[in-house]
Amino acid sequence: MATILAIESSCDETSAAICKDGKILSNIIATQAVHQKYGGVVPELASRAHQQNIIPVVEDAISSAKIRKKDIDAVAFTRGPGLLGSLLVGTSFSKAFALANNIPLVEVNHMQAHILAHFIDDPKPDFPFLCLTVSGGHTQIVLVRDYFDMEIVGQTTDDAAGEAFDKTAKILDLPYPGGPLIDKYAKEGNPEAFQFPEPQIPGLDFSFSGLKTSILYFIRDRQKEDPNFLQNNIADICASVQHRIITILLGKLKRAAREYGIKDVSIAGGVSANSGLRKSLEEAAVKYGWRVFIPAFQYCTDNAGMIAIAGYHKFLKKDFVGQDIAPLARMSF
Incomplete structure (x- = not known):
């Protein structure tokens, strides 16, 4: 007790x-x-x-x-x-x-x-499981063998995924905190409207600094051509940026699940509240036979x-x- x-x-x-x-x-x-x-x-x-x-x-x-x-x-x-x-x-x-x-x-x-927020409510994952922890300061794939036996098997080499969301929101002149607003606008946009590059980082590590730079230059150049580009395309821009960040995250997670032979997969951290990431993970669960665990929003x-x-x-x-x-x-x- x-x-x-x-x-x-x-x-x-x-x-x-x-x-x-x-x-x-x-x-x-x-x-x-x-x-x-x-x-x-x-x-x-x-x-x-x-x-x-x-x-x-x-x-x-x-x-x-x-x-x-x-x-x-x-x-x-x-x-x-x-x-x-x-x-x-x-x-x-x-x-x-x-x-x-x-x-x-x-x-x-x-x-x-x-x-460990996954052990607050049911259902709970079984050990070992993989957890993609995504926040404003961290992006990691963690192999969880027990409550305090954890190994980081992949992580960002520069910026975090949450920072990529926040910096994009700032480029788009959205108020702070901008990550939830990108998620909101993305629901109304076309994720295939604009193509942003995917960093070619070996292994299970991530990189988001180059993606941020490409978004900045893309917006700058389009604004020069059309001063109203942002306001006319905000939903499509948000949807396209969010889609690229999610594909980067899930691409590495899929590789980790395959390499370690693990079917229990989870996400955690502030960015795990993103509806696009949640939906994509649930779709991946159906495709790859995963058991997926996502904490309640408050956790x-x-x-x-x-x-x-x-x-x-x-x-x-x-x-x-x-x-x-x-x-x-x-x-x-």
């Missing part, structure tokens, strides 16, 4: 969750609208917003779960990777809460937590629910850390 308070503060969402015996009782997320006018996350503003949000968010999580502070057996927190200032707020709060209540601390790797983007389930499984192993623990902006598996 274990009740875990989880804290997530790796970027620009302040989140707290309560997990009891492997079941998520609450998952509260406070977003930060302050970044919208800057077109991206400003680290200093993010850390200040975390300081303002963290106590109300934790109180809301405890209240919504209908428990008391004295019922909490441990505090799980995101140690990294992420923005150092943001991580520092969550780490400091978690250490103080644990010290004040004389309960243990559990550190959690943010990217491992995205993968795709940064959230404390995934930190809680990861923390719960670490708690069962008594994998605790001391008060001298420090956040890590870069943190490997």
